[in-house]
Amino acid sequence: MxxxxxxxxxxxxxxxxxxxxxxxxxxxxxxxxxxxxxxxxxxxxxxxxxxxxxxxxxxxxxxxxxxxxxxxxxxxxxxxxxxxxxxxxxxxxxxxxxxxxxxxxxxxxxxxxxxxxxxxxxSICLVKDSFSKKTNKKRQSDMNKFLKNGGEVVSASSFSSEQLSAIYLKLSGMRWGSQHNHSDITELAEFIESIRTMIFGNVLFYKGEPCAYDLIYQAECNNWIYFDDHNGGIDTTIKDFSVGSLLLFANISEARNLCQQKNKEFIFSIGRSNDKWAYKKLWSNEIKLGKSIF
Structure with a gap:
């Protein structure tokens, strides 16, 4: 070099x-x-x-x-x-x-x-600029059904950093089979607090309990807003609704609306492409990443 x-x-x-x-x-x-x-x-x-x-x-x-x-x-x-x-x-x-x-x-x-x-x-998975009318109609219908049957969409800004940490670790533990203790909650809460101005998104509730949350960051500049969906968790005991898809739909819709209001380009990453996570292809385009060669 x-x-x-x-x-x-x-x-x-x-x-x-x-x-x-x-x-x-x-x-x-x-x-x-x-x-x-x-x-x-x-x-x-x-x-x-x-x-x-x-x-x-x-x-x-x-x-x-x-x-x-x-x-x-x-x-x-x-x-x-x-x-x-x-x-x-x-x-x-x-x-x-x-x-x-x-x-x-x-x-x-x-x-x-x-x-x-x-x-x-x-490759990175970047959410499509738009979805078909049929897709939007189906996802909105699913969301309406969720909301009419005990579901809620609550802004992450409504919660303290410690609350978000506890919700995230509980739901990600259910999704991935991991365990956490109080010190893990405290450590993540301290990080969330330090980056609080960049935290974006919503928490889904079902019958009064958190059921889905993704840790999402936003970075805004003159021309675009970049959203990074780092990871998340869901209540895997809920079978009546695909709460992970509902959450992603809610977060993408809100991010798009924000970009439209500010007349800025929409960039929403849902992480690295991987054949194990085929669901990403429904929401995104796979975009090649650059590698240094000399």
């Missing part, structure tokens, strides 16, 4: 990175607040770089000490995938002095040392 300094990139700072992110945007995993949380927990693990043109910042990025676009601290529920770097789209084809297997398709043809497709099997 070629040295950054030889390619016009200067050693930079968190503050300049924030400036570039505000201007050019990014995804959730490389949002300045996420990086701050990671650095607070494991300081001095990443280095920043920026590029200037005519005295203006035209892009910035960061890497770990091995040159990879990632933060080595792993103990928070954020995954570095579909990385959109805060770099001007007008900046032509050039070599990016960094490594990754998770770069967004938005940078295709922008970086000479990244490839998409055959050499990188990784």
């Amino acid at each position: 070629l040295p950054a300094k030889l390619l016009g990139w200067k050693p930079s700072s968190y503050e300049i990175y924030c400036q570039a992110y505000r201007e050019f945007g990014g995804s959730v995993c490389n949002h300045p607040l996420v990086l701050k949380i990671l650095e607070d927990r494991a300081p001095n693990q990443i280095q920043f770089f920026h590029k200037e043109a005519n005295g203006k910042i035209v892009g910035a990025f960061f890497t770990d000490k091995c040159g990879e676009i990632i933060h080595p601290h792993k103990k928070i529920p954020v995954i570095f995938e579909n990385i959109i770097l805060p770099i001007s789209p007008d900046l032509g084809s050039f070599y990016l002095p960094a490594k990754s297997k998770e770069l967004s398709i938005r940078h295709k043809k922008q970086f000479l040392n990244f490839t998409y497709g055959v050499l990188n099997r990784r």
Whole structure:
């Protein structure tokens, strides 16, 4: 990998990175607040770089000490995938002095040392821009039936961070067969509180009890809002309704409406493509990710 300094990139700072992110945007995993949380927990693990043109910042990025676009601290529920770097789209084809297997398709043809497709099997599932009238009608009908039979859709903003943590861990435990204790609730609650301004979505209730919740983050910039559905849980004892699908429908609908209100592009990730999770194909398109090759 070629040295950054030889390619016009200067050693930079968190503050300049924030400036570039505000201007050019990014995804959730490389949002300045996420990086701050990671650095607070494991300081001095990443280095920043920026590029200037005519005295203006035209892009910035960061890497770990091995040159990879990632933060080595792993103990928070954020995954570095579909990385959109805060770099001007007008900046032509050039070599990016960094490594990754998770770069967004938005940078295709922008970086000479990244490839998409055959050499990188990784793909991200991005929710479709729209669904057919038939699909929307069926999903709305299912939602109406749920609401008429003891179901509720409650905004995540109605709950404290500790409540969201407890709901998430209980329902994800039911879904995945995992166990948790009080310290797990406290630890996750502290993280949720630290990233509270980025928390998005709803909690589904059935007959007065939480039955579905996904931990979703949102990252907003000048041109788009990026929603990242990290993971979630459901009450697996409920057989009358597909509460996971109902929740996803509610969250996608709300996210789309928010983007329309603000006249911003809608980007909603439901995570990595995997044949084990075939349901994702009903909601999303599989988009190839970029991998550095030299």
